[in-house]
Amino acid sequence: MELRIPALQLAQLTDQLLESSPDEGAAFLSVRPSGGDLVLRSARVFDRTELEDGEYGELALSERAQIEELGRIKRGGHGLIEVHTHPLSGRTVQFSSFDDEQLRKFVRYIGHKLPGRSFGALVLSAEGYDGRTWTGEAFEKLTLRPVGEKVLLPKWAVPSGSSAIHPRFDRQVRALGHEGQNSVSALRVGVVGLGGTGSQVVQQLAHLGVREFVVIDPDRVDQTNLPRLAGATWWDVLLHRKKSFVARRQVRRVRHNVKVSVAGNLRSEAALRALTGVDLIVGSVDNDGARLILAELAAAHFIPYLDIGVGIDREESQPEIGGRVAFSVPGGPCLACADELDFAEAAEDLESPAQRTIRMQRGYARDRTVEPALMPLNTVLVGLAMVEILAYFTGVRPVAPFFRYDLVLNRIRIQNVTRSDDCAVCGPALGMGDDHGIERYVLSEA
Amino acid sequence: MHPRLAEEWQDIVSIYPDANCLASPERVELSVSLTPGQYSLARTQVAIIVPPGYRATGPDGFLVPVGLQMTGSPLPASDAASVGMPGWLLVSFHLIDATGQSTWRATADPKRGDNFVGYMASVESFLARGCV
Numbered sequence: 001m002e003l004r005i006p007a008l009q010l011a012q013l014t015d016q017l018l019e020s021s022p023d024e025g026a027a028f029l030s031v032r033p034s035g036g037d038l039v040l041r042s043a044r045v046f047d048r049t050e051l052e053d054g055e056y057g058e059l060a061l062s063e064r065a066q067i068e069e070l071g072r073i074k075r076g077g078h079g080l081i082e083v084h085t086h087p088l089s090g091r092t093v094q095f096s097s098f099d100d101e102q103l104r105k106f107v108r109y110i111g112h113k114l115p116g117r118s119f120g121a122l123v124l125s126a127e128g129y130d131g132r133t134w135t136g137e138a139f140e141k142l143t144l145r146p147v148g149e150k151v152l153l154p155k156w157a158v159p160s161g162s163s164a165i166h167p168r169f170d171r172q173v174r175a176l177g178h179e180g181q182n183s184v185s186a187l188r189v190g191v192v193g194l195g196g197t198g199s200q201v202v203q204q205l206a207h208l209g210v211r212e213f214v215v216i217d218p219d220r221v222d223q224t225n226l227p228r229l230a231g232a233t234w235w236d237v238l239l240h241r242k243k244s245f246v247a248r249r250q251v252r253r254v255r256h257n258v259k260v261s262v263a264g265n266l267r268s269e270a271a272l273r274a275l276t277g278v279d280l281i282v283g284s285v286d287n288d289g290a291r292l293i294l295a296e297l298a299a300a301h302f303i304p305y306l307d308i309g310v311g312i313d314r315e316e317s318q319p320e321i322g323g324r325v326a327f328s329v330p331g332g333p334c335l336a337c338a339d340e341l342d343f344a345e346a347a348e349d350l351e352s353p354a355q356r357t358i359r360m361q362r363g364y365a366r367d368r369t370v371e372p373a374l375m376p377l378n379t380v381l382v383g384l385a386m387v388e389i390l391a392y393f394t395g396v397r398p399v400a401p402f403f404r405y406d407l408v409l410n411r412i413r414i415q416n417v418t419r420s421d422d423c424a425v426c427g428p429a430l431g432m433g434d435d436h437g438i439e440r441y442v443l444s445e446a
Numbered sequence: 447m448h449p450r451l452a453e454e455w456q457d458i459v460s461i462y463p464d465a466n467c468l469a470s471p472e473r474v475e476l477s478v479s480l481t482p483g484q485y486s487l488a489r490t491q492v493a494i495i496v497p498p499g500y501r502a503t504g505p506d507g508f509l510v511p512v513g514l515q516m517t518g519s520p521l522p523a524s525d526a527a528s529v530g531m532p533g534w535l536l537v538s539f540h541l542i543d544a545t546g547q548s549t550w551r552a553t554a555d556p557k558r559g560d561n562f563v564g565y566m567a568s569v570e571s572f573l574a575r576g577c578v
Binding site for chain 2: 355357364423424440
């Protein structure tokens with residue numbers, strides 16, 4: 001079993017716990033299930049006043065602090081991972097025989113206090129960790145999986161050595177290094193929206209060597225797509241082919257043995273379930289309803305979510321042509337924190353057709369206009385987005401998560417975005433895993 | 447129950463003790479008093495459909511049973527059978543400002559931003575004003 005934790009949070013947790021080194025530190029992690037693994041909901045590091053000397057000279061959590069925190073975890077419906085440190089242990093840190101004995105007693109106690117909830121334990125040092133999770137009958141290994149851009153990952157989380165790389169990637173390896181290419185080649189990517197930008201996302205990721213795709217778009221190719229849909233042909237229009245068919249064909253033409261799973265509509269159980277199992281979500285959608293769903297799912301399961309937006313407005317006296325990349329990394333600001341989600345638009349996008357009809361009859365619904373579009377503009381934004389994906393997974397440089405591209409002025413403006421503690425999207429969703437209830441977005445007819 | 451609604455449920459039932467959360471579509475049904483003489487009834491059932499994106503996206507409109515009438519003018523409502531609520535009317539009520547922009551502002555903590563109880567207060571105020 002894995003415990004996914006944002007890399008930034010792990011770094012902060014480790015720093016706080018090891019502050020008292022050489023004395024041990026202790027924390028309780030609140031966790032939630034996520035597709036057979038666990039995700040971190042929150043961490044509570046105990047300060048020195050909450051720890052006391054135990055019977056055998058070890059450091060123990062005070063009863064009061066333990067009861068208070070267990071109560072909070074129970075009220076929140078969370079599971080528990082208890083953490084302590086062995087500051088002087090280095091890379092070979094492991095549970096001591098005393099730890100083993102205490103854990104066997106503690107697991108029985110937790111079984112009464114938090115019945116039916118996940119329980120596990122971690123012991124940390126500055127250079128490594130050991131972890132266990134309770135199955136109900138025995139302890140099994142718990143793997144800590146920090147998620148975040150490569151430059152933030154602890155050294156022990158970065159895979160060492162390199163697998164054999166296919167010669168086709170020779171030029172790419174000279175740019176990304178063996179490790180970088182291996183990181184890209186290991187990726188499972190969900191691409192939502194396979195139109196003008198999404199088709200190019202799939203194309204570029206296929207060429208970069210991504211291992212596996214989940215592609216989501218229910219639409220079929222029509223003639224107005226041909227000026228922008230990478231890989232589409234005039235006979236796809238005649239044959240009324242799905243955009244997902246074109247995407248899969250594109251990938252297979254580059255590398256025939258890549259797995260490409262197709263889920264037609266984002267608001268289906270199959271699509272939402274498939275997305276919880278990917279390493280990266282790329283959103284190339286044209287509505288804020290879909291963005292809201294993706295932002296929540298990504299925050300709940302700690303999956304990095306990169307959204308590409310493109311816009312052409314020629315009606316103003318100064319035309320506005322450009323786009324933006326919004327890369328929500330686990331534990332970082334989401335699209336709503338960056339003010340890139342219009343909730344009123346999302347509400348309209350997510351309402352039923354019947355509700356929309358009633359509101360239109362009453363004069364309260366916006367017109368759904370067809371937006372102008374240009375392939376070169378899409379190409380620029382997709383290219384910029386791909387560079388951020390490479391930065392994230394290969395560490396070639398720190399990620400620039402939020403920026404805008406202005407085609408008229410020909411410049412990029414980096415946005416400084418911080419996570420809002422009160423965000424209505426990522427606040428409730430963060431680290432909730434399977435318990436976030438993303439299935440409430442499922443449409444029965446999807 | 448929608449997880450955001452579940453967070454607010456204790457507050458909701460403390461003010462509307464007869465509130466009930468039902469499914470398909472997910473909604474909260476409760477009863478409110480009406481201004482004497484303004485409507486055909488002294489008290490009415492009200493239903494609020496909970497959007498899947500709640501609380502980030504706010505509710506829109508509210509439902510009353512078919513048969514409720516306003517004295518002197520028609521209720522600004524449409525038959526709600528098409529939204530899965532036969533026997534109900536969907537009243538045109540929207541939290542928007544003079545420019546047509548939504549005024550719904552949600553936060554992670556329901557006590558700090560817009561929430562269900564606040565929405566119901568707006569609905570009751572709208573009914574008291576004669577649906578204007």
